[in-house]
Amino acid sequence: MISYILRRLLFMIPTLIGITFLVFMLVALSPGGIGAALTAQAGGQMTSQRGVALAKARLEDRYGLDDPAPVQYIRWLGRISPIKTGTRDLIGPSGETIRRPKPFKAPPLWEWFAKDLPRARASQLSVASDSPDDLRIETFKRADRLYADARAEYISSLTAMKQGLGDYAKARDIRGGADAKGQGRPSVLKNYPPDQASPEWSVLKKPAEKALADYQGALDAREDLIVAFNARPYRRAGLSIIPGVLSVAAPDLGTTFSTQRPVIDLVKDHLPVTLLINAIAFPIIYLIAIPGGMLAATKRGSALDVVLGMLFIALWSFPVVLAGVLAIGFLASNDYLGAFPVSGLHSNAAPQMRWLPGSGADGRFSVGYVVDTVWHMCLPVLCLVYGGFAILSKQCRAAMLDNFSADYVRTAKAKGVAPRDVILRHVFRNSLLPLITMFVTIFPAMLAGSVVIEKIFSVPGMGTLILRSIADRDRELLLANTLMIAAVNLLALLLADILYALADPRVAYD
């Protein structure tokens, strides 16, 4: 059994990699690509070209958005993998992971303008790793700022250079030399030897030389930053196995693009809400469905059975969105009943409430935190429950009927066991097994259902987070969400299989 569970857990890893890769590629190949909303936002807020360049530099350095999509995905895998290679990362004061600055690309067609590509000069900065903490932190922060400035400078002059190359290509009539934005295409231009005598060349020369100079500046700033990084201003992540080569550290889900918060914080806030709603819903489903199914099975063929059968299939066909809208409209909206809250998980006054009903500090009566939460959860749970309930009842009925015709039931009846005992102790126990397997089908459906329900009732759960991450094309948040949902789903399915083996001694996994 243990080895079976371990094997299943091991098989989960490729599945998780597969599903995150699928979702990642869906977003990466979509129009706009990763971080599309974010880049647009940064451009919208900062009107100056330099501001845009600064924002872009920050994004590229932080999230590696300039890399090709597969590289980005492999980097993400490296970050969530517990085994890391290379220098250990640092953990900043806010819990954010700080990495060694990554290399960046040289300007295109630099060989047209310079004999050698500029190389980084040795850093003049020197910080001993045993100097006081304040000094190291201060040095690092300054180096970080200077590096960001230098990168922004480089990116803006790079854009100017590309534009210049595009103009050059147009003026020289080089077919396909400029793309739709008017920027030069190096892959095409490199086939045409530069004409240094032409007037266009002198126009192009200026931005190109500036780009090369800024490239040099950014390289130097990066060198300084690496020195400051190596002085370890903050504590280091994880444990070293082979110093400088291999280390073990906690998986890092990264920082969200849009709010700059660590993803793990957001997940910690939202996942429990979704799990709570599902955890409330499941016992309710099983508690209602099993007696319902048993009732229908024992009265097989009667009017009650027919009515219940129709009810089950009608409930099963009832779309969750419709149920949500009707519940909000007729039960929560003030136009009609108005008995339930329309949205959210707590009322505004909830933080000041005590746990249980009673008078608060100000002497006024309040229903208390628990009752308030339950009251807010009524409608979402109701919408989540009825579909699973219908499936499970039908299944329970079918399983009971299968067993009714079994030989051992006839034997039990023949030897005079009371009908009640036949149903409860013989038939029901044996009908439980398919109900456990039904968990496998109900659980993913309920997870999906809760995405929709959270959206309808504005419940701050994983569903809300997922919709937000997709709208923002937020790579870190989306991948983390996919990972969490898939892990929860796969673990639940594994749990169902284990329960199945526990309930039925005939089932053995090995």
Place this chain on the structure above:
Amino acid sequence: MPSVPPQTLRAQPTEAVTGVQLAQGIGVAEAKGFWADAWAQVLTRRPAAAALGWLSIVAFFAVFAPFLASGHPVVMRELDASGAVVRTTSPLFEHLRAADLILVIGVPLAAAWIVPSRRDRASRLGACIFGGVLAAAIVLIVSMVQGTISVREPSGWALWLRQHKSAAIIVPSLISALVLGASVFVPAIGGLPRRLLVCVSACLLAGAATGITWNRPLQSFSSYTADEQNGRIQATYTVIPWSPGQRFSALDRLPPGTTLGQGLKLGAGTPGARRTFLLGTDALGQDVLSQLLHACRLSISIGLVSTGIAVLIGVTMGALMGYFGGMVDLLLYRVVEVFMAVPLLFLLIVAAAVLDEQMRTTYTMMAIIGCFTWTGAARFTRAEFLKLRSQDFVQSAKAVGLPLRSILFKHMLPNGVTPVLVDASFAIAAAITIEATLSFLGLGPVDQASWGKLLSSATSAEGEFKWWLAIFPGLAIFLTVLSYNLIGEALRDAIDPKLKKARV
């Protein structure tokens, strides 16, 4: 599923038949096919028959909605200053799209061909579905070409086509001919004459329809009212004189049965001024009834087509997994597991949300839903094929040296496809629910009336709730999903009485 004898012989219950007579073929009832038998059993069930009735209503509106609900007049008589009729036109017919034309001509023709034949119905239905796919392919390709031509600065052939009026004839006929040529290589449905008949008529119809609608005029509803008011035209409208996309910003959220008049005006003094919104209007001031009718087509087609795609992919993958087993099975099943690792709706939300607004058409939605829901069919087929592959008839087919295609799809598939087809009914219901949910979340096809989109406008950010925007579309979704589920249940019971398990 053990292979079922293709023909079941039944004696007439009224007279005694001797063995000799039986051998001579006397007293033997006309044999039905396996599926025809199952279908007859489905029809004896009252809920399933009612469900079929509802689906026929939806299908009727899916085909004829453009003729029943349109803001364009059926007949428009242009008048001169003295009030004499100068010209009579039909804007409704001028504004029809290619799909409308094909459906309204093709569906009755197909029905007239399929229904009268008792024995041959299934294969004729198959042939018509094949013809429908051909026509859809032509419409899609032509609309893609049109899209390329209408970009701002076309170059080369696109520019040439734009400048020449004859493009409306050349392009559709060329594409129809290409599709017709390609369809010759598709495995036959029925004999060669029938295949030719179906393919040629589908391509002719689609080519003609796309040619006629090549330069479709832009819709402008407001001019009719203005012209009517000035006495320049006399217009006769259809039963429901609204198009689904016809917006009146001042007439939003009107309750059902609101008749224009006193306070609410639309071209006072014209016959149109007293028109009624039977089921009210939505948040954008569009008629609800018209949207409901036009959305029938989206719902019906998205259910059928996406499930068709899913079954096609799923059966192929499942057949390969089940037949080969071993390494192929191991690897392909990992793919199935990846798709099952997260709830389906989650994947579909991601896939739909990453698309641009312009890219979210009905066709891409069908493709997306189809490409993500194939795992069910794959698992059923795999399980069946794993059982079948060791059976004698498969072994002998292998020993004879039949090609793989023949073993998989001619010998094994007919014996293993039953669970997939029974499940397809539930899959269609699921696809309709998914479409409604995606539309509700604002991720459905853009510029297309949809029940889910209507439903989402029932509640507003200000907390208002309009019951008619929830009840009518909600009921339409519910009844359609319920119908498919009821038919699925009945079909499952008819095919395998022992298989009573509820499936999702």
